[in-house]
Amino acid sequence: MKDTEPNMEDRTFAEFRRKIREADLLSAATEKLLRSLRFSGRLSVVVQNGSILKSGYEEGYFRRRQDERMIS
Numbered sequence: 001m002k003d004t005e006p007n008m009e010d011r012t013f014a015e016f017r018r019k020i021r022e023a024d025l026l027s028a029a030t031e032k033l034l035r036s037l038r039f040s041g042r043l044s045v046v047v048q049n050g051s052i053l054k055s056g057y058e059e060g061y062f063r064r065r066q067d068e069r070m071i072s
Helices: 008-021 028-037 064-071
Strands: 042-048 051-058
Touching (some): 008 028
16 A cells, blocks of 8 residues: 655655745755755745745756855
């Protein structure tokens, strides 16, 4: 019998997606979600005149060389 109840990781990821949709990325609760998911992607936030216009995320693993180029 297959378990139809979402597991904890699925619920956490769903909460993370909800925060993205609501542009609630800049909070301690979001950081806690990212840590629990072991998120290793990139978050993007577009702000204009103090308001968040757009937010999103990109999943994936990035090579060290690419990350160093971003910092330079």
